Amino acid sequence: MTTKNFIISGAGGQGVLSLGVALANIFMIADKFVSFCPCYGAEMRGGAVNCEVNVSDNELFILQNSKADFVVAMNQLSFDKFISKVKENGTIIVNSSLAKINKTRDDIKYIFVPLTQEALKLGNIKTANSIALGILSGLLGNILFDNVKKIYKKALKDKTELLQKNLDAYLLGFKYIKEKECV
Amino acid sequence: MSEKQLLKGNIAIAKAALEAGCKCYFGYPITPQSEIGEFLSLEMQKLDLGYVCAESEIGAINMALGATATGTKALVSSSSCAISLMQEALSYAASDELPIVLVNVMRAGPGQGYIYPSQGDYNQATVGGGNGDYHTIVLSPSSVEECALMTYRAFYLSQKYKNPVILLVDGFLGQMAEGVELVKNPYPEIDNSSWILSGANNRDSRKIHSLEPNQDKLNNHIRNLSAKYKEIEKNEVDYEKYLCDDAEIIITAFGSLARAAKEVCNHYRKKGVRIGLFRPKTLWPFPYQELGELSKKIKIFVDIEMNLGQMLKDVKLALSSGAKVSFIGKPVGDWLKLEEMIQGIENIIKENQVASL
Secondary structure, three states: OOEEEEEEEOOOOHHHHHHHHHHHHHHHHHOEEEEEEOOOOOOOOOOEEEEEEEOOOOOOOOOOOOOOOEEEEOOHHHHHHHHHHHHEEEEEEEEEOOOOOOOOOOOEEEEEOOOOHHHHHOOOOHHHHHHHHHHHHHHHHOOHHHHHHHHHHHHHOOOOOHHHHHHHHHHHHHHHHHHHHOO | OOEEEEEHHHHHHHHHHHHHHEEEEEEEOOOOOOOHHHHHHHHHHHHHOOOEEEHHHHHHHHHHHHHHHHHOEEEEEEEEHHHHHHHHHHHHHHHOOOOOOEEEEEEOOOOOOOOEEEEEOOHEEEEEOOOOOOOOOEEEEOHHHHHHHHHHHHHHHHHHHHHOOOEEEEHHHHHHHEEEEEOOOOOOOOOOOOOOOOOOOOOOOOOOOOOOOOOOHHHHHHHHHHHHHHHHHHOOOOOOOOOOOOOOOEEEOOHHHHHHHHHHHHHHHHHHEEEEEEOOEEOOOOOOOOOOHHHOOOOEEEEOOOOOOOOOHHHHHOOHHHHHHHEEOOOOOOOOOOOHHHHHHHHHHHOOOOOOO
């Protein structure tokens, strides 16, 4: 891994920024250079929200990129908005519970996963972002589960039930991408 | 404090302020700097320090005038249009020689503008928006780590010179986070017992005010301030040079945009064009002499800013004869992309017929 750029996008309340922060933290404790840049301003629960995470073996100079290697789109609005931001040969992970399966580009990889439905099956809709992180991790292949646990523990502190649910969600995403052919 | 943490620029500033011995915070929420107040409102309560969410920005900065007059380290933070409201008090603080540390996390202007990031307050910060012959020291960080280091420096310089210091941060840097290890405050404490209002007890009484009806005394006061500014100009100029030694083109930029400019240098180095970066870390005092020295042998300069050319005037003043400077800029919003900067420089290279392309 030299430098990888991620855009995480969705609606406020879907854990978009939490996912970005977790991703940056996980790579930070793996001794990578990381940056996390949220969109900011009059954002609110339900409104559009996104962030950019950059990870590199070397010092980062460019913190706002025009395109990303990986885009996570948690709903239709963000899918429409960020599909053009995926680099050639890049990957977009789309929450197909809240976005229509539609492939308009043939130079990128699409991964449609019903994140919201899967999270509901796990018993907590808030864990959809952790499933997405598991998928990212499965695709990248260089995230240590121990580091994920460490960061999740730090973020969720004494909320042990929520912590376990999120770790389950992460593993579900990780296995999903390994085992299933995603439409 | 040594563990690596993922910190926003705003939080790094707040943490460093506490570490530097800041005892009071006065502010009023405004995007994109609200995290500073939010963080300190919690932490300062725990530490039993003074946190006031003021009724207005004018109230906030005037509270800092009072606090610093008693020798208490105080921090005020705000953003662009609200910093404008504080200019009168800054002029008073400069005349009263009060060590206020003011953080401006810049958003878009003029007027109310919007919350988009910008570097549009260069002129206001470096030239000054208040009345009279005065200067504020202006520090410009380009990374989250520097946000912390320059907060330490801001407190130190404000105490050392009894002068207001502005930490000029762009909204993008205030909001972004990166992994940093916060170091301890490296600066010594400055003895302020000779001037602070601490209760007269057995000494002569003191007063701090800027009103001076006696013409001679007022002239002397301003000349003394001016002598102090000359000292600051002599001692405190700070800058970074990146790949400048063999450069044929020099980019000048400040703040977080200067970091992106390093990648422009790297891009062209790979193509055999020797580009370097000169980044002022103190915007006042500006490194005129050092930049002027560079321009004795390098003749092509490119100034890049997220405004329409404010530092450009200082760059022009610094350059020696024969050197010329082009400008690439955008007023507000998403930072100039790497591709946009490269395209801009491509044209400048063609115009100047730089040999190695």
